[in-house]
Amino acid sequence: MVSIREVAASAGVSIGTVSNVLNAPDKVSPATVARVHTAIERLGFVRNDAARQLRAGRSRCVGLVVLDIGNPFFSDIARAAEQRAAENNLVVLLASTDDDAERERLYLETFEEQRVFGLLISSAREDLDRLHALRERGVPIILVDRDGRGTPFPSVTVDDKAGGLVAAHHLCQTGRRRIAFVGGPLSLHQIADRLHGARRAIQEYPDARLAVIETSAPTVLAGRRAGEHLSTASDRPEAIFCANDLLAIGVLQALTSHGIQVPADIALIGYDDIDFAQSTLVPLSSVRQPSTHVGSTAIDLLVAAAEDRSFIDHISFEPTLVPRASTMPHNAG
Missing domain, CATH: 3.40.50.2300 (Response regulator)
Structure with missing residues (x-):
């Protein structure tokens, strides 16, 4: 496999510059970014994201767990979340539980194993113990389409x-x-x-x-x-x-x-x-x-919670006839 060192040599830059292009391109001049990407494409470089996650402690992926992706309401939330996530250099991974507690457990475990940036979850479970445990282990969590007042989780919902x-x-x-x-x-x-x-x-x-x-x-x-x-x-x-x-x-x-x-x-x-x-x-x-507002706001809350573990806010939108x-x-x- 092509290494990051080979990409740096081909582009005529340092390894640190290649790393910045991959992880913080705003720190690098547009001309250098273009030169590094040209080298990446020419050499067929694929970065080892698992190794990067181990170094960083988390990935740039957001886990979104919904009750039923077949419901257009949740599809609209997912689409809006993806758009806002992209603005924050994040990617959304979608899971649909069909209101199945075992599937929800499996998805939560998988997302934690992948060291996701955080979780957006619409859960029908009254028992939030699993979410509490994830939060204690450092995973930011936002409740979606559920009022989180009375819990330590920020939330976005509709009345x-x-x-x-x-x-x-x-x-x-x-x-x-x-x-x-x-x-x-x-x-x-x-x-x-x-x-x-x-x-x-x-x-x-x-x-x-x-x-x-x-x-x-x-x-x-x-x-x-x-x-x-x-x-x-x-x-x-x-x-x-x-x-x-x-x-x-x-x-x-x-x-x-x-x-x-x-x-x-x-x-x-x-x-x-x-x-x-x-x-x-x-x-x-x-x-x-306002499903699109719910999706984009959920990402905003997640980014805030990732920066400040004590951050809690509850946003409720009003529906309209x-x-x-x-x-x-x-x-x-």
């Missing part, structure tokens, strides 16, 4: 209770009173919080009531099953609030297959405002989460 409140308020303000909440599992705190907010809103309308249809997962297929059930129910609701847009898309498919018109027969609102929400058969009202055709008021033309 899901406020989101549930605004969604249910919107449905009631369009004249609907028999409302169904579709979402699950309720063990996921994000979904439970959205339901909590919806219940608070319903309490402000004495003639309104909220039925809860818990699903096994927040997916299109689970939404379709819930929609099939609601389509044939004797006390069919006037409106449905789905805990995310994937569920809402599945519900919309089921309602449409039964000849139920949205919003004339049933109003429908989702959550997340994924890109596809505005392109469904009936443009879907939704509650928008995005009304579309699926919740048009009863009396609208």
Whole structure:
């Protein structure tokens, strides 16, 4: 294998200059950087990152652990995190747990073995002992899509209770009173919080009531099953609030297959405002989460925590209502 010494000799610079080009290029003139990179390409040099990590104590890689990368909300977080990480000379390594505790454990162990720069994690686990142990061993950790108040971990999240409140308020303000909440599992705190907010809103309308249809997962297929059930129910609701847009898309498919018109027969609102929400058969009202802000802010918090182990900050973004055709008021033309 080509050594860093050979690269230095070919470029006519010192070994230290090559090291700076690889690790801190801002310390080297652009002309020298270009000359070193030319030598690297000509010789086919590949640096030994494992050795560099051993010397530095950590890599330039950030571990991002999410619940489900198939959910566009987490995909958007990952994309924004990658962009902000690149601005800080960092690279994001992505892991999706599918809410599996054993997979989460394996990913955390692997990232620690790789001496990652730090961890961004969206975990459904109430027990944070493993994260506490990692932090004690010097791994900076940021909780993502989870309020870290009461823990030693900085966090960035979205106020899901406020989101549930605004969604249910919107449905009631369009004249609907028999409302169904579709979402699950309720063990996921994000979904439970959205339901909590919806219940608070319903309490402000004495003639309104909220039925809860818990699903096994927040997916299109689970939404379709819930929609099939609601389509044939004797006390069919006037409106449905789905805990995310994937569920809402599945519900919309089921309602449409039964000849139920949205919003004339049933109003429908989702959550997340994924890109596809505005392109469904009936443009879907939704509650928008600022997922890109969550991803970029998580990296900002991680960089701060890496520089100062005592750093703790908790940032909560407010979701916003995005009304579309699926919740048009009863009396609208």
